Amino acid sequence: xxxxxxxxxxxxxxxxxxxxxxxxxxxxxxxxxxxxxxxxxxxxxxxxxxxxxxxxxxxxxxxxxxxxxxxxxxxxxxxxxxxxxxxxxxxxxxxxxxxxxxxxxxxxxxxxxxxxxxxxxxxxxxxxxxxxxxxxxxxxxxxxxxxxxxxxxxxxxxxxxxxxxxxxxxxxxxxxxxxxxxxxxxxxxxx
Amino acid sequence: xxxxxxxxxxxxxxxxxxxxxxxxxxxxxxxxxxxxxxxxxxxxxxxxxxxxxxxxxxxxxxxxxxxxxxxxxxxxxxxxxxxxxxxxxxxxxxxxxxxxxxxxxxxxxxxxxxxxxxxxxxxxxxxxxxxxxxxxxxxxxxxxxxxxxxxxxxxxxxxxxxxxxxxxxxxxxxxxxxxxxxxxxxxxxxxxxxxxxxxxxxxxxxxxxxxxxxxxxxxxxxxxxxxxxxxxxxxxxxxxxxxxx
Numbered sequence: 001x002x003x004x005x006x007x008x009x010x011x012x013x014x015x016x017x018x019x020x021x022x023x024x025x026x027x028x029x030x031x032x033x034x035x036x037x038x039x040x041x042x043x044x045x046x047x048x049x050x051x052x053x054x055x056x057x058x059x060x061x062x063x064x065x066x067x068x069x070x071x072x073x074x075x076x077x078x079x080x081x082x083x084x085x086x087x088x089x090x091x092x093x094x095x096x097x098x099x100x101x102x103x104x105x106x107x108x109x110x111x112x113x114x115x116x117x118x119x120x121x122x123x124x125x126x127x128x129x130x131x132x133x134x135x136x137x138x139x140x141x142x143x144x145x146x147x148x149x150x151x152x153x154x155x156x157x158x159x160x161x162x163x164x165x166x167x168x169x170x171x172x173x174x175x176x177x178x179x180x181x182x183x184x185x186x187x188x189x190x191x
Numbered sequence: 192x193x194x195x196x197x198x199x200x201x202x203x204x205x206x207x208x209x210x211x212x213x214x215x216x217x218x219x220x221x222x223x224x225x226x227x228x229x230x231x232x233x234x235x236x237x238x239x240x241x242x243x244x245x246x247x248x249x250x251x252x253x254x255x256x257x258x259x260x261x262x263x264x265x266x267x268x269x270x271x272x273x274x275x276x277x278x279x280x281x282x283x284x285x286x287x288x289x290x291x292x293x294x295x296x297x298x299x300x301x302x303x304x305x306x307x308x309x310x311x312x313x314x315x316x317x318x319x320x321x322x323x324x325x326x327x328x329x330x331x332x333x334x335x336x337x338x339x340x341x342x343x344x345x346x347x348x349x350x351x352x353x354x355x356x357x358x359x360x361x362x363x364x365x366x367x368x369x370x371x372x373x374x375x376x377x378x379x380x381x382x383x384x385x386x387x388x389x390x391x392x393x394x395x396x397x398x399x400x401x402x403x404x405x406x407x408x409x410x411x412x413x414x415x416x417x418x419x420x421x422x423x424x425x426x427x428x429x430x431x432x433x434x435x436x
Contacts, residue, residue, distance in 0.1 A: 011254070014253070018253060030253075032253050032254075032255060033255075033257070033416070034255065034257050034258065035257060035258065037257065037261070037416060037420040038257075038415050038416035038417075038419065038420055041415040041416070041419070042415065042416065045368065045411070045415070167378065167382075167383070168374075168375075168378040168382065169375045169378050169379065170371050170374070170375055171371055171372050171375050173311055173314055173315075173372070173375075174311065174372060174375030174376070174378070174379060177307050177308065177311050177379055178379060178383055180303065180307055181301070181304055181307065181379070181383060181384065182383070187303055187307075
């Protein structure tokens with residue numbers, strides 16, 4: 001499922017875009033923001049796969065602090081409040097675009113996201129991931145795991161992301177419960 | 192559907208039972224008889240605009256009244272959030288804890304699994320309580336003091352003395368995610384635990400957890416997208432005001 005964050009001030013535009021987004025079965029949760037206020041927190045929290053944001057909202061926070069908060073792999077579509085010249089980038093939606101044009105652009109963005117997701121999507125944990133999970137459940141930090149297994153912390157983080165995605169469990173204590181239930185560690189191993 | 196102040200309170204509840212949460216958290220007693228929303232709010236000294244903004248949002252989810260809520264008086268939001276905390280701590284969370292305790296007695300639960308779940312949830316309760324105490328003891332009084340200073344009910348010097356270094360950013364530094372573990376618990380129960388036979392019980396537990404999770408999402412939205420921007424706005428106003436003097 002693709003999660004979408006829509007940051008747009010206009011109620012009418014929001015309604016219209018949600019209507020189009022809902023036509024795609026792969027679109028899951030849609031979160032809405034009516035201004036730039038709190039956008040950083042929501043991005044961090046909600047971790048959308050697609051951010052559709054009005055250019056007036058991007059302009060309202062010119063330091064673009066939240067830009068660095070975009071979760072990895074999150075695509076961006078801009079809503080432009082004017083017409084677009086010929087050959088404008090595919091990631092710009094004009095408020096004057098026809099439904100066909102909008103659907104087309106959104107569909108392309110969704111396709112790339114779905115393709116990215118399909119690549120990573122296999123639900124079973126690999127033996128490597130199980131090993132990492134074992135270390136996480138024993139309470140080790142990324143750094144310690146990296147040192148134990150002779151890999152970089154970056155690799156540990158990327159494994160952990162995959163584990164969380166596959167199991168749908170984010171917290172360390174949740175992962176520990178899973179690890180015990182599945183015999184990856186023993187109850188006695190943890191104090 | 193547009194909800195307006197002349198609508199009967201009882202009709203509003205019939206329209207959408209979810210708004211009962213708002214009624215409860217603003218401590219409005221039942222027994223509405225034929226009274227309108229504005230009658231009931233006036234009787235109980237509730238800001239009718241605030242009430243309408245919340246129930247309208249509960250009724251039409253994709254339309255979060257962020258700007259109106261930020262413009263409103265912060266004391267109403269703080270009051271609402273405070274009673275929401277009470278509801279979690281005194282009712283929703285203990286209920287879930289009891290339900291998990293009950294799982295332990297089921298004969299077909301795999302070894303240790305209920306105990307694990309219970310320990311996981313109790314650890315969560317500890318974190319949750321800490322988080323809420325921090326808000327109740329520090330953040331909320333700070334925001335109320337900000338409002339009082341701006342409206343002239345507290346003098347600037349007292350405020351400055353009391354909050355020499357505290358700003359809303361301090362709160363954000365250790366503002367942890369309260370929903371995360373609730374959704375983890377839901378995943379473990381739903382996806383990773385062999386299904387116990389007492390389905391009715393198990394389903395009920397899942398429903399309660401999902402209700403708490405969704406409610407916490409609303410709570411976080413109100414905190415992150417209304418309370419914090421509102422506090423920042425007031426801090427700015429206060430700083431500008433004091434440099435102008």
